[in-house]
Amino acid sequence: MLRLPFVLLANLLIGLRLLLGLPFRLMAVRQRPTWVRFRLTGNLPYRPRPGPRFRLGGTPVEPATVASLEDFGRALRTLAADPKVEGILLELENLTLADARRDALLTLISDFQAAGKRVVSWSVMVDTSAYPILGAADEVLLAPMGRVDLVGFAAEATVLGEAFGRVGIHAHFARRGDYKTAPELFTDGTVSDVQRQTLETFLDERYAVLVDAIARDRGKTPEEARALIDAGPYSAKRALEAGLVDGLVHEADLGAHLGLESKKKAAHDDETPVPTFSAYLATQPFPPVRWRRLRRKPxxxxxxxxxxxxxxxxxxxxxxxxxxxxxxxxxxxxxxxxxxxxxxxxxxxxxxxxxxxxxxxxxxxxxxxxxxxxxxxxxxxxxxxxxxxxxxxxxxxxxxxxxxxxxxxxxxxxxxxxxxxxxxxxxTRGQNAAxxxxxxxxxxxxxxxxxxxxxxxxxxxxxxxxxxxxxxxxxxxxxxxxxxxxxxxxxxxxxxxxxxxxxxxxxxxxxxxxxxxxxxxxxxxxxxxxxxxxxxxxxxxxxxxxxxxxxxxxxxxxxxxxxxxxx
Structure with missing residues (x-):
């Protein structure tokens, strides 16, 4: 019961804030954006990472930056339900997703496209791991000075046995299992055939996934996809000629490329920015609200x-x-x-x-x-x-x-x-004491x-x-x-x-x-x-x-x- 007054007070404040902002949101309804921009960077967590409620100092976070896959999915579902929204612009910057998170992100993008919305992607530079995200869009754009470092995958096995021996360290291990190669890092002077075969198996699987993604997204045969990988890396011009991207656009021109017009554009400013999701919510009379619950969630x-x-x-x-x-x-x-x-x-x-x-x-x-x-x-x-x-x-x-x-x-x-x-x-005293x-x-x-x-x-x-x-x-x-x-x-x-x-x-x-x-x-x-x-x-x-x-x-x-x- 002690929770009840705090929940009521919190919801009252939320409702009051919503009510006070209603006139401003009503005035902004006509400016509701048709395109929304998201920035994907780093290794996105599944859920938002805990952090301080109030941040003093430090590097400010770019407004369009996606905080987690959960937040991104929630935003896409909101936009997919809005008939006025045409699509989203995805900006990729230093995206380093693990395989599982990349698959989860691709699923979110695919579900949004299945709702009849368009996805346009843009980047200055992407590597082999991030290209499937860039290529999954309906239209793929690259900065004119950009690069597509599509080169495939490499695995490098390391052994330290000889190096240890040179400095006077010797590793003595017993193992159970011919495939238990962990001690080889310290004992061997060359990479074993078992290590090599294991690495090749994982490389084959990962490479096949990449080939399938390129063939599917860019309308190529598997043979053409493999040829594209073998011809990398690419400058922006070569990527366009090879069909890995659909156009070369400067960041300042992305809004114009999407057909957006700025009604308050200064005479000396020819840039039309693409609105963020926060800007989109500011044009909704009744945006999604997380009310405090009387009974806590499981x-x-x-x-x-x-x-x-x-x-x-x-x-x-x-x-x-x-x-x-x-x-x-x-x-x-x-x-x-x-x-x-x-x-x-x-x-x-x-x-x-x-x-x-x-x-x-x-x-x-x-x-x-x-x-x-x-x-x-x-x-x-x-x-x-x-x-x-x-x-x-x-x-x-x-x-x-x-x-x-x-x-x-x-x-x-x-x-x-x-x-x-x-x-x-x-x-010593005892045969195994040392x-x-x-x-x-x-x-x-x-x-x-x-x-x-x-x-x-x-x-x-x-x-x-x-x-x-x-x-x-x-x-x-x-x-x-x-x-x-x-x-x-x-x-x-x-x-x-x-x-x-x-x-x-x-x-x-x-x-x-x-x-x-x-x-x-x-x-x-x-x-x-x-x-x-x-x-x-x-x-x-x-x-x-x-x-x-x-x-x-x-x-x-x-x-x-x-x-x-x-x-």
Whole structure:
């Protein structure tokens, strides 16, 4: 009941503001724009990122900038319902969308076009990843000085074994699984055939999607689309000649190109700006209003597993600390408003101990509320172990999934110490007492213990996955040994349940909780200060007594090395 007077007061103020602005909006009705401009930049989050209510100082945000995919979708639905609106202008600037978010953005654009509206896109420069967004428009424009860096995709595998040897560091690892290539980053002097084959598989899938997009959007055959990619990059003139864009227009001339006229244009000003969505709302007598609700919306909890999995607690983003994630899961379970949980996994794995801690915590929450795991980039090794505790696993089509395997080892830096003039003597009691010593490698007895522990860990991993996926250990073993899959191939292999986007997962989770998925809010648990990535932490995580990890650090493949939280 304490909420009632505050809700009534808030709605009264909203209504008063709406009423006071009505005369001005009525006067502006005749100036309602027929075209609306949006600026797409960066890696758009699914939902608006939390921020300060009042911003003092700092760089101002360009008014047309889209804050999130949710905001953009809401705006497009409003414009699609207005018969006076002809279309939208999309300005692309440094757009760096992950695959799943690009697919979600393309769906929003396609739905708007299906409502009979036009989409015109414009940019100064786009790369291979952003071109499908530019090309999805009904009319594609480029600045006369612009570029289309359409060149295809490249993957670069890295190994450090020889470099480490030159400075006196030697990596000693045992692994279970021929496809568990993570230790190769530290041990090998050349890229293995398995690494190369895995990279080529992902490149083939991604390249096929690009070819299909160009062929569909630009009216080309697949062979012509591949020829266009091979002829890149393009200057603006060559892009126009090749049919990758439909026209070259300066930014100041975009309004005139769309047929807009400025009624208050100064005599010395020949620019006709394209209105923003905020300007459009100012011409609506009764614009969409978010009234405060007496009863709060049902809540969906989102818990991130983002970064290399490590024991203990700490920041988010680069490292997923077990204690932090477990605490967040417990908070989500206790929260009475949270009806379901989405476990947002963006992790290549890490410590076996920490991964199993997370798995047990996920299982406990899943006994109380529906838990759905979702991956839009990487859900590998220990990250996949955490995900299998959920009721279902959803994946973006081209995310990295799997890498069921294990490795364990240490770094020997005795030669480096010798070069530096550092001398040490190790005295032990017990044959394996210096198992973790970095001053020397493994003795035969220690190596046998290492191999035994790695095998035991691998069998445990197989058992846990088999139980979760309703399969036998033998069946999982045929899919495991460190093999990695795209989301689509993981679905065919039975390692994930569904292919979809973040918003679809959220709605499905609420449906599973028997709560309306039409209107709910998302609350993130465990999002804290971000920890910095350091080589020391990376090496320590990779050499943890037992590690379930897929080493994205060794891949330069469309940003798969990034493990940003899903937001």
């Amino acid at each position: 809540r969906l909890a989102v818990v991130d597993v983002a970064g290399i999995i490590v024991p203990g607690s700490g920041g988010s983003g680069r490292f997923a600390a077990a204690d932090t994630v477990v605490k967040a899961l417990r908070q989500a379970a206790r929260d009475p408003r949270s009806k379901a949980v989405v476990l947002a996994v963006a992790s290549p794995g890490g410590s076996a101990l920490a991964s199993e801690q997370m798995l047990e915590a996920v299982k406990r929450v899943a006994k109380q509320k529906p838990v759905i795991a979702y991956v839009d980039k990487v859900c590998a090794s220990g990250g996949y172990m955490a995900a299998i505790g959920a009721k279902e696993i959803w994946s973006a089509p081209h995310a990295v999934v799997g890498s069921i395997g294990i490795f364990q080892g240490k770094f020997e830096y005795g030669d480096l110490l010798d070069k530096l003039g550092v001398r040490s003597t190790t005295v 198992f973790g010593s970095g001053s020397r490698g493994f003795t035969p007895h220690e190596r046998a213990a290492l191999e035994r522990e790695v095998e035991e860990g691998y069998q445990t991993f197989l058992e846990l996955v088999a139980q979760a996926r309703g399969r036998t250990k033998e069946e999982i073993h045929q899919l495991a040994e460190g093999r990695v899959y795209s989301g689509l191939r993981a679905k065919d292999a039975g390692l994930v349940d569904r292919i979809g986007g973040f918003e679809e997962v959220c709605r499905y989770a609420m449906d599973e909780a028997r709560v309306s998925s039409e209107d709910f809010e998302i609350h993130r648990f465990g999002r804290g200060a971000r920890s910095r990535l350091s080589l020391l932490k990376l090496l320590a995580a990779a050499a943890h007594p037992t590690s379930y990890a897929f080493c994205t650090t060794a891949w330069g493949l469309w940003g798969f090395g990034t493990t940003e939280p899903i937001d």
